[in-house]
Amino acid sequence: MAIDYSALKKGGFMRQKQKGRFSLRLQVVGGTLTSENLQVIYKVADKFGNGYVHLTSRQGVEIPYIRVEDIEEVKEELAKGGCKPGVCGPRVRTVTACQGNTVCPSGNVDCYKIATELDQRYYARELPHKFKFGVTGCQNNCLKAEENDIGVKGALDIQWEKDKCIFCGVCEKACRVGAIKIEGDNILLDESKCNYCGRCAKACPTEAWDGEEAYILSFGGLFGNTINKGSSILPLVKSEEQLYRITDAAIQFFNDNGKPSERFKFTIDRVGWDTFQEVVEEAYNG
């Protein structure tokens, strides 16, 4: 019986150099695996693989050396621990994320929640080429948002509340971009300089900086054969609902305009950034 390699690749079984062996890619969201997941991964790697796993460059797990004849049994075994095979090829890939504000003091948003929502909406969706999402919690950018086709960066939309302020001077220095100036009993925020990092709000001893969770989106990032930093062409995104309206529109744009084997950036380059901007601005405005 001939092996349908492309069907296997689509289903997360990556052909190895070694004949008849496959490296099985698992579906992982935001680099998070439960202890239950890990137990079953351990069992499968031990029984059906070569006793090890490979952690991929995008927070995934691959179990190498799976035999083609074991594939169905491996899938059944993994399902017992809540794991399933991932995907490869021209479709939406693993959504990566840092730990975000549930764990990290610097985080502005709940990255795992956003990554899970993006995963549920788009994972494995067929597109002209591979498509990557990454969610990072703040300007420290541990998750490297701009190297993804769509990057999401957590931000704080800040507002100064004068009645809570003790004019201690901490925020003026905590701001790395010089956007805050204290003048007498007033604080001036230069919004053209503010990068929404939220450091003023996090440093403020009296909660005089009120910060609402927000998102900075970037489009067209690549970090493979071509390297390109994704472009942020929209103002601050202020709600999750607005965020998903924009990602819906952007992914639809790629679906409708992309040529086979053309990455998102090159589709936008060819069709025109102005045209793409109109599409995402319309979604931004609802």
Add this chain to the structure above:
Amino acid sequence: MAEFKIDDTVDITDVVCPLTFVKAKVAIEELEDGQVLSVKMNDGEPVQNVPRSLKEEGHQILKLLDNGDGTYNLLVKKVEE
């Protein structure tokens, strides 16, 4: 500007991150609840980060004073857990 009674001082201008925060943290541990520590620190990373780190430890930041010579004095009131 309100005046603050300073109970102790520490100079962290002779160390670099992460020892800046460590030195400040050790100094404040010596104080009683409600006492005020003045922490002398350099411009740049120390003044960007140390106030926030002390806040995250639960202490009360009162004032950041610019000494005009590239150093700052941070006044922080000890808050016991």
